[in-house]
Amino acid sequence: MTRAFGVASIVGIALFVGAAILALSLAATVETAGINRSNAVFDAYVWRIARFTLIQAGLSTILSVAFAIPVALALARRRSFPGRIWIIRLMALPLGLPALVAALGIVGIWGRQGVVNDLLALIDLDRPVAIYGLAGILVAHVFFNMPLAVRLLLSGLDRIPGEYWLVSANLGLSSLSLFRFIEWPVIRGLLSGIAGLIFMLCATSFTLVLTLGGGPAASTLEVAIYQALRFDFDPPRAIALSALQIAVTAALLLVLRWLTPPVTEGFTTGRPVRRFDGRSNIAILADILVIAIAALFVAAPLASVLFSGLASDLPKLAADAQVHRAIVTSLAIAAVSAGLSVTLATVMLTTNQILMSPRRPGRFAHVFSGSVAAGTSLILLVPPVVIGAGWFLLLRPLGDVARFAPAIIIVINTLMALPFVTRVLAPAIATHAARTGRLTTSLGINGWSRIVLVDWPGLRRPLLMSLSFAAALSLGDLGAVALLGSQDMVTLPYLLYSRMGSYRTTDAAGLALLLGTVCMALTILGTARERRPERAS
Incomplete structure (x- = not known):
């Protein structure tokens, strides 16, 4: 039964995305019938923005990962300091914020009239920090993706068996040897996997590039696709640009998959993790400094949004019926899409684990494993605006497309969250299967009993974290709602965008604070089962 659901999930994802691409392709074929557009698709401008897309995505990935590794290592070493759980929750908050809200917070800190330039002006430096252009895009991408990489790396480091640290202490391994082995x-x-995910997120970035790019010189393929569909309605150009984006990102994913080493899981008896390294004063100060810099980098833009929101008329917003409807709509969409995303990911990963468990998996197992990797990353290869436009064309003959908008938005949000959910659940499920698979099989524990007694206790934390990731991502989504939404279906990000568009900046600041508060609540729920580990004696 699990295998059937796993195969059905892969097929369903492929059909949903394939139908949208087919609809746009047919529209492009009809429009270009008898017209030669070959010279209008891949011109010098397209190649220039393709080059800029790769440069900014590559630099953003390198900076995000390079910053995340020491932060994750420091948090993994310092398992019991006061406030650790709140810093981990803080690292999850940027994921749930709409890009436009985060961009405003970043401008408030790093902009020409921002806090950083004001501080530098005190030492007679005339506002040297310029946020618009490539530098602003890099700062924004690191703000979003460094915390994500920290959470994913920290999840892996926390799964290291406690016996490893006990043996390393008995052997007297140095800090360098601990890191190496x-x-x-x-x-x-x-x-x-983390680098590939961040690269695709940066390569398909839209709102941040549009807000902080500073003009056509800093434009990406995603922006060009949006312009081709929204302003020019040129499906041939949009399809060609999408194909170029898919080819580039898919090639990178294949290279990264080829370079990924096989995962080996260590056996553990469940001994509590007690680390004996990093106890010198220099190591403690270094870890504190790294964690403090990362926390300040993430918290500063959020504080800017907080202060702006507190200056707004919050009681007025709290009494606004439109705000109430937007909150209910956003929470409903987030709850359904997050549940679907986690369910799909769990079913597909469990099926993959079952098929790949034999010593020599068959050809179908390898094909399914590759399909899972491709299907969970498909939404990052195919822009959501392309999927939304394709389904708009498919549903337009049936009448008012707004009737189908909630279902389409939920499915798109479900697929958008799959890459994040998969990165959290895949290593956790692999580790859980390696530690409990043979024992549960030998004891004959199957079905509901296995889920309640074995799987849920072992996978509770990553499942809750995945739900919080997916729900926060859905809450912060603007693209699908902006394309398919209507006056009858308004979400909190869309209402925020509308208030900003009508120059009601005070209301927009209050809505941004409200949205951030809801996302913070979700991150707390996602880590509610975590407990501060016992302090090592």
Whole structure:
């Protein structure tokens, strides 16, 4: 039964995305019948923005991962300091914020009239920080993706068996040896997946590039696709640009998948993790400094949004019926899409684990494993605006497309969250299967009893984290709602965007604060089962 659901999930994802692409392709064929557009698709402008897309995505990925590794290592070493759980929750908050809200917070800190330039002016530096252009895009991408990489790396480091640290302490291994033999193999196994995810997120970035790019010189393929569909309604150009984007990102994913080392799981008896390294004063100060810099970098734009929101008329917004409807709509869409995303990911990953468990998996198992990797990343290869436009064309003959908008938006949000959910659940499910699979099979524990007694206790934390990730991502989505929404279906991000468009900036600041508060509540729920580990004696 699990295998059937796993195959059905892959087929359903392929059909949903394929139908949208087919609809746009047919529209492009009809429009270009008898017209030669070959010279109008891949011109010098397209190649220039393709080059800029790769440069900014590559630099953003390198900076995000390079910053995230020492932060994750420091948090993994300091398992019991006061406030650790709140810093981990803080690292999840940027994921749930709409890009437009985060961009405003970043401008408030790094902009020409921002806090950083004001501080530099005190030492007679005339506002040297310029936020618009490539520098602003890099700062924004690191703000979003460094915390995500920290959470994913920290999840892997926390799964290192406690016996490893006990043996390393008995052997007297140095900090460098601990990193080389214990921590780095875990990081290396996660690095390609995290880097690929961040690269695709940066390559398909739209709102941040549009807000902080500063003009056509800093434009990406995603922006060009949006312009081709929204302003020019040129499906041939949009399809060609999408194909170019898919080819580039797919090639990178194949290279990263080829470079990914096989994952090996260590056996553990469940001994509590007690680390004996990093106890010198220099190591403690270094870890505190790294964590403090990361926390300040993430918290500063959020504080800017907080202060702006507190200056707004919050009681007026709290009494606004339109705000109430937007909150209910956003929470309903987020709850359904998050549940579907986690369910799909769990079913597909469990099926993949079952098929790949034999010593020599068959050809179908390898094909399914590759399909899972491709299907969970498909939404990052195919822009959501392309999927939304394709389904708009498919549903237009049936009448008012707004009737189908909620279902389409939920499915798009479900697929958007799959890459994040998969990165959290895949290593957790692999580790859980390696530690409990043979024992539960030998004891004959199957079905509902296995879920309640074995799977849920072992996978509770990653499942809750995945739900919070997916729900926060859905709450912050603007693209699908902006394309398919209507006056009868308004979400909180869309209402925020509308208030900003009508120059009601005070209301927009209050709505941004409200949205951030809801996302923070979700991150707290996602880590509600975590407990501060016992302090090592």
